[in-house]
Amino acid sequence: MSIVVTENPIRNQILNSIIEIKNKKDQTMIPIKSKCLQFESSKYSSIKNEIWHVYINDERVKKTSDLIFYYKCLTCEKINICASTQILRKIRQGKSRCFQCNLPQVRHTKEKENVSIKSYQELYEISKQEFECYPDQYKNSYMLSHLSNNDYERIKSNIIGFGNGKYTNLEEYEYWPIYKVNNQMKFSYVLYDRINDTIFKAHQPIMKCDNCEKTWRCKSLETFKNCYKILCSDCKLCNRTFKIRPIKNMNNEIIMYQSKLELKFIEWCESNNLVVKNGPNIDYVYNNKKHKYRVDFEIECSNGAILIEIKDFHIWHKNQVESGLWNEKMVAVDKYIMKQQKYKKYYFITPNNWKQKLKELELELEKQTHKQI
Numbered sequence: 259m260s261i262v263v264t265e266n267p268i269r270n271q272i273l274n275s276i277i278e279i280k281n282k283k284d285q286t287m288i289p290i291k292s293k294c295l296q297f298e299s300s301k302y303s304s305i306k307n308e309i310w311h312v313y314i315n316d317e318r319v320k321k322t323s324d325l326i327f328y329y330k331c332l333t334c335e336k337i338n339i340c341a342s343t344q345i346l347r348k349i350r351q352g353k354s355r356c357f358q359c360n361l362p363q364v365r366h367t368k369e370k371e372n373v374s375i376k377s378y379q380e381l382y383e384i385s386k387q388e389f390e391c392y393p394d395q396y397k398n399s400y401m402l403s404h405l406s407n408n409d410y411e412r413i414k415s416n417i418i419g420f421g422n423g424k425y426t427n428l429e430e431y432e433y434w435p436i437y438k439v440n441n442q443m444k445f446s447y448v449l450y451d452r453i454n455d456t457i458f459k460a461h462q463p464i465m466k467c468d469n470c471e472k473t474w475r476c477k478s479l480e481t482f483k484n485c486y487k488i489l490c491s492d493c494k495l496c497n498r499t500f501k502i503r504p505i506k507n508m509n510n511e512i513i514m515y516q517s518k519l520e521l522k523f524i525e526w527c528e529s530n531n532l533v534v535k536n537g538p539n540i541d542y543v544y545n546n547k548k549h550k551y552r553v554d555f556e557i558e559c560s561n562g563a564i565l566i567e568i569k570d571f572h573i574w575h576k577n578q579v580e581s582g583l584w585n586e587k588m589v590a591v592d593k594y595i596m597k598q599q600k601y602k603k604y605y606f607i608t609p610n611n612w613k614q615k616l617k618e619l620e621l622e623l624e625k626q627t628h629k630q631i
Contacts, residue, residue: 267391268352269295269310271332276345278328279314288325291315295349297393307442308396310350321346331356351440352388378450378457385438389445404447405479406435413479416488418464420449422475425458427451433460447479469493469504470536471512492539492552508533513555519609520554520568526616532623533558537565542590544583551587553604559623562602565591569608 273295279288296311296318312319319325323342330337332354340348347353376384389397405413410433419426432450437457439446448457465482466473467490474490482488493502493514502516508528513536515521527534537553555566569575578584595601603622607615 268354268388269349272329272349272352272354273312275329275332276327277330277337280326280328282324282326282341288315297396312346312349319346329356378455382434382437382450385434385436385445388438389436400445401435403480403483404435405433405483407433409483410435410479413482413485413488416466416468416482418466418473420460420463421458422462423464425449425451427453465490467493469502469512470514507535511535515554517568517570519570519607519612523555523566523568523607527557530620534566537567538594540587540590540594542586544586551590553591556601557619557623559602563600564619564622565595565601565604567604567606569606571609 273293276290276293279290280286281288292313292315294313296313297308298311299308300311314325319342321343325342327340327342327345328337329340329345334356336356338356389400414428417428419428425431430451430453432452433447434450434457435447436445437448438444447460449460450457460479462475462477463479464473464475465488468487469489470493472490472492502514504512504514505521505524507513507524508531513524513534515524524534534555534557537556540551540553542549542551553565554568557564557566575584578587591604595604605615605619
């Protein structure tokens with residue numbers, strides 16, 4: 259799909275600065291009947307990104323076209339001569355300077371006469387104006403994959419910092435969704451630091467999970483463009499399969515549960531004045547691959563913590579037992595308890611042994627209390 263563009267100030271000015279075109283082979287002059295720009299993708303391009311194409315007399319100018327262009331520079335008003343590749347690059351990049359303007363001695367003299375360095379705010383305004391000159395198709399496509407100001411404000415409370423924790427003064431930063439860059443992307447999003455008057459890319463943000471409040475580093479903000487909730491990898495995986503839910507313990511800390519039996523255990527802990535927390539992630543190996551076993555809960559005691567795993571009658575647990583995966587988890591738990599020395603025991607609770615295991619747990623807690631006395 260191609261779009262004819264009539265409103266693009268700098269590129270149209272460069273196009274209109276072409277005064278003569280000559281055939282490179284026979285040196286004959288080609289009369290200019292029409293000139294226009296089209297924003298489209300090349301037919302045989304593997305990338306299929308839209309770029310600016312030049313049409314002279316209804317024929318597309320290619321890099322291989324045997325044409326010589328004469329144009330009047332917009333800056334110094336000198337007549338310049340170039341081939342197809344140079345004129346296409348000049349129009350696509352929106353360069354108002356010619357080769358003569360870019361000569362070191364000329365540039366040095368002009369810069370001394372009139373020093374004009376644009377601020378970041380001015381460049382931002384120019385970027386927005388140029389962005390508006392692009393076709394609606396390109397603008398809509400860009401905003402589908404980049405955060406708008408409203409999107410950024412929506413997830414801002416979940417952002418801890420940027421640059422893997424290098425930039426953390428979020429209240430001092432302004433989010434700019436459209437900023438011109440000198441590569442094939444044309445535009446990108448940046449953050450402006452008002453205090454230091456600098457800009458930086460919002461890469462490697464540190465995010466906080468809405469469910470478990472765990473923090474983690476991700477690659478970019480685009481991931482959360484259409485996310486209603488910001489979830490870490492553990493909560494995202496569990497939510498798709500097990501419907502994981504958050505709740506707060508006695509200390510107002512968030513813990514996660516996924517079944518009625520687990521919720522029943524949390525309520526039992528509260529009725530017995532026990533502080534229950536999320537269990538640790540334990541590494542184990544199965545079929546020569548590394549995995550993580552997330553223990554449901556742990557209970558802090560005076561002489562050491564107790565690990566709690568609660569399982570209802572689920573088919574996937576039976577499959578894990580039959581395949582040997584569950585046995586590998588139990589071996590990893592035993593090694594973890596011996597290595598950490600923080601944990602004393604591991605309780606596996608099911609609907610069948612509910613009363614028995616809770617009684618054993620009460621006795622274990624009483625023993626630890628008596629030892630402390």
